[in-house]
Amino acid sequence: MEKIKIGVDYYPERWGEAMWESDAVRMKEAGIKVIRMAEFAWCKMEPEEGRFELDWLVKAVNLFGSYGIQTILCTPTNCAPLWLYEKYPEILQVQRDGKRTYPGVRSHRCYNSPIYRLFVERIIRKMSRVFAGNPYVAAWQIDNEVDAAFCCCDVCAEKFRGWLKEKYGTLDEINRVFGNEVWSGSYSSWTQIQPPLGDRSLVQYNPAYLLDFQRFASDGVVEYVRFQANLLRETFPDLPITTNTWYCDYMPDFYDLFEELDICSYDNYPSFEISEEGYSSHAFHLDMMRGVKRRNFWIMEQLGGAIGGCWMPMGKTPRPGVLKGMALQAIAHGADQVLHFRWRSSTTGAEMYWHGILDQNNIPGRKYRELQDLCRTIEKQKGLEETTILSKVAILCSFDSEYAWKLQTQAEGFYYLEQLQALHAAFTGYGLNVDIIHEEAPLDEYEIVAAPAVYVRNRKTARQLHKFVEKGGMVILTARSGVKDENNNCIMEAMPAGYREMTGCQVEEYDGIGHETNTVIMDGIAYPVTQWCEILQVDRAETIAVYGGEFYAGAPAVTRNRYGAGSVYYIGTVGKPSFYEALAKKMLEEKKMRFTTELPARVEMTVRENDEKQFVFLFNNDKKEKRFVLEGTTIELQPFEMKIQEKIKIK
Structure with missing residues (x-):
């Protein structure tokens, strides 16, 4: 290396x-x-x-x-x-208004x-x-x-049609999958399939069509x-x-x-x-x-x-x-x-x-x-180049869910990637390494796997999560899971569709509160929540937290269910950092995993290691000086200072 x-x-x-x-x-x-x-x-x-x-x-x-x-x-x-561009203007991207991008800026070529x-x-x-x-x-x-x-040129339009032909075969199948009867949108000719041209908002297009066009653009x-x-x-x-x-x-x-x-x-x-x-x-x-x-x-x-x-x-x-x-x-x-x-x-x-x-x-x-x-x-850190990061906590990421979420805003201020960030910050705050991996990646090396907002259901992901928890792993699911099928159409089942058996609960009703706030009560402490509140109906699960306000005060907001040899947490709302920190601590204690509560706010601890050594990085990601005790040693960090501790691994 x-x-x-x-x-x-x-x-x-x-x-x-x-x-x-x-x-x-x-x-x-x-x-x-x-x-x-x-x-x-x-x-x-x-x-x-x-x-x-x-x-x-x-x-x-x-x-x-x-x-x-x-x-x-x-x-x-x-x-x-x-x-x-002057000689071959057709290589310029075409914008949604049908006009070619002016060549005086960068990144304006059509990939296709x-x-x-x-x-x-x-x-x-x-x-x-x-x-x-x-x-x-x-x-x-x-x-x-x-x-x-989105490039909307003729080349991309024809290539998109070919992409759809390869995926679906016939116009009848595309019409069925997209649900094109809505707004009389059924295709009777391949030439009717165009990129999303026009000056109207993308949200007025068929969501199934838009998700496929975003997939096509990414594939290109x-x-x-x-x-x-x-x-x-x-x-x-x-x-x-x-x-x-x-x-x-x-x-x-x-x-x-x-x-x-x-x-x-x-x-x-x-x-x-x-x-x-x-x-x-x-x-x-x-x-x-x-x-x-x-x-x-x-x-x-x-x-x-x-x-x-x-x-x-x-x-x-x-x-x-x-x-x-x-x-x-x-x-x-x-x-x-x-x-x-x-x-x-x-x-x-x-x-x-x-x-x-x-x-x-x-x-x-x-x-x-x-x-x-x-x-x-x-240069002073001898052996650092031979190290990597080992994690026992993973967070699954789905670009289908990211795309679909952006195409149809769920509530004001409610973003897909922030659901991942919230759990990442909570676990790293206890000094753990955390991997953020593809939703279909193998899970065998982890003890806790969070799958936040699995909005577009992926059947392989669902199967892997079921097997993982059955064998003793811990799974975390959150609000807006199991909402859409693979074609970005709503699933006609109670949510979280595809996960209800393992969660032991279902969503009875939901409230997109945007920038308003509610509270949840967990272990006698009230935590502010915002953006989204799902009123959960408990089947077999244990209620961990209930809502403190609105017409659903007292209804379950967070649940825990035993499934096989493992457990599944379902978080039906969106909290502030302190809420996720409390939940993460509860989960780590349940799994009997080693963690620290000695890190001050915005002090980050990361470990790179190999078979012989560990390099512990302590980073003060703050404008304020930090002084704290970690494993019996007093640590002082100036603003944005990093200290590296080298340790010999005990075998």
Whole structure:
């Protein structure tokens, strides 16, 4: 296993050759081991159709390599040159209003365009020939932050029809599955099936149709990335290939996206403005990235300075300790490479105020010294590169549920991913590692599995959860579970459909209260709840908490049921952090699992380990100093400080 590496994103095309060597010297002095280059450099590589100029990029890769700095090369396909759009305007995405995207912004190509694919293949093959055998190329990144936004061009429309034909076979079957009799929406010809064009809200479309179009859009991105990966593997069969992702409005299914790639990569811009309530820690996002392939991951873009000035107003500059602490937080959760965006703030372009390690003045300052300190800290942790994270708690994630939930808002302020975050924060608050995994992933290595808001029922998931609890595991289900079938249609059964036998309860009625509040009473303590309240009818289950207000005061809100050798908790509402903390403690005590109650609020503990050692990371994810006692030792942490304790495992 390679050493954990700290790096930066670098844009040699913007700075000119005269600056490269001085940058390489400074990077080496800081301890930088890897840089990422070329994701937006297509117009520099191919300034005119068929005229390639890659000597400058080869020179840059070799120069930095001579200073011991490896390069992750990117395919530059996020932003095609303007000559390509001018000559072939049909490769531009078509928006829902039927108009093509104006080519003056980035990420505006249609993934499915056959013409675009030809030019993508050509630039990748050219780069492959030029860099074949180059010892300084460490890995490849495909494109940049691919999303699954709805392109409504003719190519996508025809491809969507083909996708539906392969899935359903006939129009009669599509009409049946979609329930197209509603609003007289039945198809009598394949040409009537179109992308969701028009200026009306998406919620006025058939939900079954919309979920399939979102799946189709995600599948198209996955296939586009696989297309590029296959081209690269022809020349670089032994180099890692990845792409970088983030939590955008139209996320592709991360589990599908990275299935055939070598490693999962993420762009991490954690907030250091920590709210008193809610879930502002990026630990959830990091654990989800690790769970995508169920192994360690990379950060391709990490907070490097004040952000904004383009996508949003410019934010505060990171306070002392933030850059180092947030990078170590990522490593604590399984990142084996952390590349900061970016080496130097740009003097031109829309993102000139998305700051890097060096500001536009090009003078090394506090951020540079903090990066240098980070590199030294990692160098001191001998053996850390051979460690991973082992968890006994898992949270299941369903992109079908995420998509369907966004397409039909359940209540004001009620979001799918926040249901996962709430339970993640509760268990990690007791010092446990937590995996966030695909809903169909194997469960044998866990003791507690939470399946929050399994809104779109997946039959394989349901079978696995039943078997898991029968064998002695603990399962947690929450409000809005078993609501929809696989086609995004409501199931004509009492909820949670497919899970009632194991929960020992059913939903009698529900109340979408949005931003209003109610209370639940649990162990004599009143906890505020909001967004959603399900009035539960108990069949065999034990009532754990009841509602304190509204017409359903006294009705069950949380239940527990013995099923086989295990137990199932059903949470019928949405609480604040203190509510989930109390529930998590109850569950951990029932399972007799080891945990700590000594961590102050917003102090995070994560463990990376191998057969011989444990590295315990203690991170103060707060603006306030923390002092506490952990296992008899007094710990003091400055704001955003990380302390790493190395322990020998007792066998």
